[in-house]
Amino acid sequence: MKEILLLGDVHANYPALKAVGDYLQLDRFDRIVNTGDLTVYSTFPNETIHWFRKLEDKAVCILGNTDKRILKILKGKKLKKPKKKEKQVMYFWTCENLSAENITYLKSLHKKNEFTIDGLRIGVFHGSSDDPNSQLFPSTPDSRFIQLAKNSPYRVQIMGHSHVPFYKVIAGVHFINPGSVGRMFDGDPRASFAILKVISGELAVEHFRIPYPLGNVIKGLKKNKLPDIYGKMFLSGKKLN
Ligand SMILES: [Fe+2]
Numbered sequence: 262m263k264e265i266l267l268l269g270d271v272h273a274n275y276p277a278l279k280a281v282g283d284y285l286q287l288d289r290f291d292r293i294v295n296t297g298d299l300t301v302y303s304t305f306p307n308e309t310i311h312w313f314r315k316l317e318d319k320a321v322c323i324l325g326n327t328d329k330r331i332l333k334i335l336k337g338k339k340l341k342k343p344k345k346k347e348k349q350v351m352y353f354w355t356c357e358n359l360s361a362e363n364i365t366y367l368k369s370l371h372k373k374n375e376f377t378i379d380g381l382r383i384g385v386f387h388g389s390s391d392d393p394n395s396q397l398f399p400s401t402p403d404s405r406f407i408q409l410a411k412n413s414p415y416r417v418q419i420m421g422h423s424h425v426p427f428y429k430v431i432a433g434v435h436f437i438n439p440g441s442v443g444r445m446f447d448g449d450p451r452a453s454f455a456i457l458k459v460i461s462g463e464l465a466v467e468h469f470r471i472p473y474p475l476g477n478v479i480k481g482l483k484k485n486k487l488p489d490i491y492g493k494m495f496l497s498g499k500k501l502n
Contacts, residue, residue, distance in 0.1 A: 262458060263291045267419055268442050268454050269294075270296065271441075273303040274305065275312070276303075276477040280452055281452050284471050290319065291378060292320075293313075294320075294321045295323065296420055297393075297421055300359070301328075301355050302491055302494070302501075305481060306358065314362075321385055323374045324372055326393060326422070331367065335364060354485065372393045373393075379459050379462065380462075382414055382415050383416070385420075387421055388420060393422070396422055397423055403431055409436070411432070415434065417434070419437050419439070424446045425440060425447070426453050440454065442454055444495070445498050451498075453469070453470050475495060478495050
């Protein structure tokens with residue numbers, strides 16, 4: 262049996278990522294996937310990136326849209342989205358506080374990645390296999406999944422971005438979104454992740470939600486005098502308005 266831990270959209274929420282790591286025995290996993298968005302909205306981007314860097318070859322990481330924006334700002338480009346100044350603060354704070362090693366690591370990531378396990382080709386994406394900014398939900402019409410399955414070289418497509426966990430098998434392709442480790446939008450602030458098991462070519466997927474010390478996230482925001490909207494977002498488990 263092979264086991265793959267599916268993580269994504271950590272958004273610099275290291276207390277949540279650490280809770281997931283502590284909850285599981287990480288040694289048992291053959292791969293640990295990250296569907297992107299390591300950075301922005303909590304104050305632990307360095308700890309978060311370092312956690313994945315430490316995994317070395319076991320980690321299968323990609324760049325998310327927030328990470329991409331960070332790299333653009335660092336290149337001197339203007340931040341167009343989000344438009345609200347209050348929301349932009351965390352992007353600039355992240356750029357100022359990321360270590361040189363972690364910036365180099367972010368620069369090394371691509372918008373998609375893949376690996377093969379037990380002859381099973383698995384693709385890792387942020388939004389979808391054809392567009393990093395596309396959002397897939399459990400309610401997304403099957404026709405969209407059929408389009409993504411068409412000519413897919415991957416038996417499994419793993420994605421994040423929508424922060425909504427799901428597992429669907431459509432047109433022979435397994436689509437898995439593990440949800441967001443650090444920033445769920447469904448009113449339940451607990452960390453979300455999934456485990457994919459491959460047993461003699463058969464796949465099994467299980468989703469999890471676990472609590473984490475939210476107070477540490479709030480302390481980090483207060484210590485750095487960041488806008489109250491971020492704390493409210495994490496406490497409520499809802500999107501920023
Ligand atoms: Fe995200």
